[in-house]
Amino acid sequence: MNEIATQDAATIARAVRQGQVKAVDVVRATLARIRVIDVRLKCFTRLLDDEAESDARVVDAMIARGEDPGELAGVPFGVKNLFDVAGVTTLAGSKILRDRKVAQHDATVIQRLRAAGAILVGTLNMDEFAYGFSTENEHYGVTRNPHDPERIAGGSSGGSAAAVAARLLPITLGSDTNGSVRVPAALCGIYGLKPTYDRLSRDGLFPFVNSFDHVGLFASTPQDLACAYEMMRDPDPAAERRADARSGRFATDGLRVGLLGGWFEQHAGEGVLDAVRKVANAFDGAERVELPHADLARSAAFCITAAESGSLHLENLRCRPEDFDHATRARFLAGALLPAEVVIKAQRFRSWFRGQVDAIFDRYDILLAPATLCSAPRIGQQSVYHDGAILPVRANLGLYTQPISFIGLPVVSAPVASDGGMPLGVQIIARQWREDIALGAAAALARKGVVAAKAFDANMISTDKPVFVEGGA
Amino acid sequence: MIALDEAEKGAFVRLAAKAIDLDLRQEFLFPVLQNFDILATHAHAVMAFTIPDDARPEPEPKS
Numbered sequence: 168m169n170e171i172a173t174q175d176a177a178t179i180a181r182a183v184r185q186g187q188v189k190a191v192d193v194v195r196a197t198l199a200r201i202r203v204i205d206v207r208l209k210c211f212t213r214l215l216d217d218e219a220e221s222d223a224r225v226v227d228a229m230i231a232r233g234e235d236p237g238e239l240a241g242v243p244f245g246v247k248n249l250f251d252v253a254g255v256t257t258l259a260g261s262k263i264l265r266d267r268k269v270a271q272h273d274a275t276v277i278q279r280l281r282a283a284g285a286i287l288v289g290t291l292n293m294d295e296f297a298y299g300f301s302t303e304n305e306h307y308g309v310t311r312n313p314h315d316p317e318r319i320a321g322g323s324s325g326g327s328a329a330a331v332a333a334r335l336l337p338i339t340l341g342s343d344t345n346g347s348v349r350v351p352a353a354l355c356g357i358y359g360l361k362p363t364y365d366r367l368s369r370d371g372l373f374p375f376v377n378s379f380d381h382v383g384l385f386a387s388t389p390q391d392l393a394c395a396y397e398m399m400r401d402p403d404p405a406a407e408r409r410a411d412a413r414s415g416r417f418a419t420d421g422l423r424v425g426l427l428g429g430w431f432e433q434h435a436g437e438g439v440l441d442a443v444r445k446v447a448n449a450f451d452g453a454e455r456v457e458l459p460h461a462d463l464a465r466s467a468a469f470c471i472t473a474a475e476s477g478s479l480h481l482e483n484l485r486c487r488p489e490d491f492d493h494a495t496r497a498r499f500l501a502g503a504l505l506p507a508e509v510v511i512k513a514q515r516f517r518s519w520f521r522g523q524v525d526a527i528f529d530r531y532d533i534l535l536a537p538a539t540l541c542s543a544p545r546i547g548q549q550s551v552y553h554d555g556a557i558l559p560v561r562a563n564l565g566l567y568t569q570p571i572s573f574i575g576l577p578v579v580s581a582p583v584a585s586d587g588g589m590p591l592g593v594q595i596i597a598r599q600w601r602e603d604i605a606l607g608a609a610a611a612l613a614r615k616g617v618v619a620a621k622a623f624d625a626n627m628i629s630t631d632k633p634v635f636v637e638g639g640a
Numbered sequence: 641m642i643a644l645d646e647a648e649k650g651a652f653v654r655l656a657a658k659a660i661d662l663d664l665r666q667e668f669l670f671p672v673l674q675n676f677d678i679l680a681t682h683a684h685a686v687m688a689f690t691i692p693d694d695a696r697p698e699p700e701p702k703s
Contacts, residue, residue: 460689462685463685463686463689465682466681466682466683466685466686467682467686469678469679469682470679470682470683470686473675473679481660481662484662485661485662485663488665488668493671494671496668496671497668497671497672497674497675498675500657500662500664500668500672500675501672501675501676501678501679502675502679503657503660503662504653504656504657504660504672504676505679505683506683508687509683509686509687512686512687512691513686515691516686516689516691519691519692562678
């Protein structure tokens with residue numbers, strides 16, 4: 168029975184729908200496995216045992232009556248703890264929100280997954296208020312990387328990514344403002360999808376930066392990613408697009424592919440560049456292309472992020488600054504002090520930059536870029552050394568993701584093996600509203616064996632092994 | 641970019657905090673200054689770029 172708990176969503180749903188296994192048994196096996204493994208990883212901030220078992224019984228009852236419980240029947244999932252879950256206080260990784268009332272309703276995307284038969288089993292750890300790339304949370308602990316627990320899982324949706332990477336859950340939800348799905352997906356060796364800005368409802372999502380916040384998701388196969396995404400999105404009149412991503416209509420030799428150079432090569436380790444080249448080589452005739460002023464896109468994203476989020480938290484910064492994580496507090500305070508002229512100019516630049524990139528998509532179906540400049544750093548590690556330069560590691564984990572979310576393009580982060588053993592990610596970027604192309608390309612690459620989720624080895628998190636912590640929480 | 645010494649930066653940050661009714665505690669000042677320094681570098685790069693005249697401000701984001 169425990170084996171079913173480590174399967175992908177498609178396998179679980181098929182078994183439940185065909186009556187080979189009961190949803191309640193899937194949920195029990197999943198929760199039992201989480202209780203053993205998460206002691207070490209700290210992906211979860213809350214388990215919803217009773218609610219999950221009750222929901223699973225509803226699915227089993229529907230099957231017994233011959234009704235269709237949905238495409239994700241009996242599939243357990245978890246959500247970053249900034250999504251509203253009815254009856255649970257939405258924490259957003261903070262201490263400050265602990266004394267808020269419980270949410271009255273589930274976030275819209277949770278309602279939709281539940282309507283498809285999926286079972287919510289818990290909430291997941293994150294950086295405080297989603298402002299970070301490491302999930303080293305002062306209040307709820309450090310989420311460890313399942314492939315090496317001495318390393319970070321990435322963030323800010325670190326609990327969501329690590330839970331999928333450790334095969335604790337087949338599907339999890341996160342949010343991506345500057346890279347918070349793509350960075351942890353890459354560092355944990357799984358698939359992550361950041362859809363087009365405003366594609367998935369943000370109703371019931373605690374905000375970080377309204378201009379850039381996206382609901383995103385994680386899975387260990389591109390098919391699961393596509394299926395869960397389709398269950399959450401608004402109905403699309405172009406029904407054929409929904410089918411394309413999973414049916415594999417896209418082939419690697421049918422796409423016009425641009426390999427991003429310039430900014431997207433600077434500071435990257437050779438292993439990272441090799442990984443992107445390996446993916447590019449799977450396509451016929453991939454061409455090198457540059458996004459004009461991608462460096463400024465990152466700078467503008469940096470400024471808007473700091474200013475909007477600082478403004479959002481201003482009242483608590485005035486009244487109870489000591490209750491913030493020390494690193495988050497300093498970022499919010501600095502952002503709150505930024506002159507308005509900078510934010511206005513950054514938004515104007517955003518409009519211009521979007522036009523430049525749209526024109527590039529007249530020539531290409533997808534663009535490829537690294538997700539991060541390196542594989543997962545050690546917990547507490549402050550800097551990376553590359554090419555004669557020492558770079559602060561945390562701020563720079565979003566180096567290649569920020570220019571893309573800045574203009575809201577859909578991206579799949581696809582996992583690639585590296586020589587060093589720790590996984591890397593490649594961003595597959597499509598034009599606005601064409602998630603189907605990015606998902607289809609990821610599926611085509613997976614069929615060729617170019618990208619694949621890294622297998623989880625439970626021995627890696629054996630409690631016999633010492634855990635290295637350098638200045639971590 | 642205009643060069644400021646640490647005391648000048650501290651004075652500017654305190655004044656900006658006062659404008660938004662923020663009492664910036666002494667123990668928070670150094671990390672805020674560090675972050676503001678990084679932000680100022682990014683802001684300066686954005687402000688120095690000349691956007692063609694046809695670029696318009698973004699509409700208000702949807703809630």
